[in-house]
Amino acid sequence: MTTLSLHTRRMELLVAYARQPSLSVRNKLVELNIGLVRKVAHQLSRQCTEPYEDLQQVGCLGLIRAIERFDPHKGTAFSSFALPYIRGEVLHYLRDKSSVLRIPRRWQELNAKARKARKKLIEALGRTPKDTEIAEALGVSLQEWCDCKIATGNHRLLSLDAPSNSMMEDSMTLADTLPDPDYQSQKMVQEERLQLQGAMNQLEEKTKVAIECVFINEFSRKETAKKIGISPMTVTRHLHKGIAQLEVLLEKQAA
Template identity: 65%
Template sequence: MTIRSAQYTNVDTIELLVAYFRNPSLEIRNQLVEFNKGLVRQVAHRISRQCSEPYEDLEQIGYLGLIRAIERFNPHQGCAFSSFAIPYIRGEMLHYLRDKGSVMRIPRRWQELYNKGRKLRKQLTVNLGYPPSDKQLAIALGIDIKEWNECQLALQNRLPVSLDATVSQTVDCSITFGDTLPDHHYQAKQKFEEDRLQLQRAMSQLEEKTKAAIECVFLRELPRKEAAKQIGMSPMTVTRHLQKGIQQLSVLLEPQVA
């Protein structure tokens, strides 16, 4: 398929999605990624404003979600690709943030310094008549101000935080810590939908009669005699198509399962 180097259009994307659905290839997938990189940038910009993670890192992770969406999208379902892809892109970024936000091991030296610093702060407050500055505390502890600031930041950030605590909030969106945790019910539902789309894509590559036999017997659970009557063939022929279809589906689905 020849792609124009000029402005990409929605028609270009639809044509490529249909072509990829019929015959997946790395070349078409890369073109689809190029066409839809604006979706990744849009989500990355929004989430980067709500966390400390660099925009560039979020963008790279977002492309993984875009690729997953391309591989699972069925253009015949009547759903806009952007609506289908954004949850995948956003999900990859949030999972990345969740994984990076795992519990941090604090060096014992910093734990001891932090506890010593808290006691020393109280003593200096009494002696000076006012709370000491971080620089004064660092000097009293005999360490560099930079190390004292890092020590405080590490110990403060390991404290438990409510799942409802907002990471950051803008006019149109906010993310809580709970949003970054996996929803197992949603993941199971998403996995079921992905399996259904994969099976549907594989089924579309079967011969019409083989496809009809599998749909009647396995999906609609009709007796083989009834299936044969509806399709217009003998029960023995239905059995042959079922055997043929199962073999073909095992081959078509094997790369996706792997």
């Protein structure tokens, strides 16, 4: 089967699944896109002690979520859409298996440099620097900096019997606070939120505030206009502009 025919077949199945989800179609899509999972599993297997086969299995969960959430009518390439889901699933798995996670030396050094860079940026800017500004100061891509943060952000083991709040005598243990079976879905939401925040940080300030007010804080456009000091019509223009920019930025992150 040629590359063109494979692409056509993949799109046909994605459209069919979006119209009427079924296990058989989903499994065919997993088979056609397993190369994306193998690519991520191969890259990350060199950075940890987990078996390649385990990483591939976890990556397939991310691929399935991407298949379930993909909208073929938006014109986005499926590979660009799916890779963040696959990579995020594997990275979160590795973070949870932190006792066997081997942080690459480059990321250890990058994390040390980031602490110094963040301090200098705070002094220079008078505020907490954005991820894009830290990545630029380090001379790396935003994607690599985000991956470094995820890998190094939580690599120490904690006892489940440890109190969740040491300031309270009768505090719950960490085991009491463990999420329900929706935990994996919640982690995916956190990954998406990280990607969205990285893109939001690249927007013009008024555009960013307009989107946060309307879509996150659920303000009316009139309330948002009053908060920013512009007209409601200008708020609408910022929203349209911001959404268009976010689509481009998120697609670049996925790529």
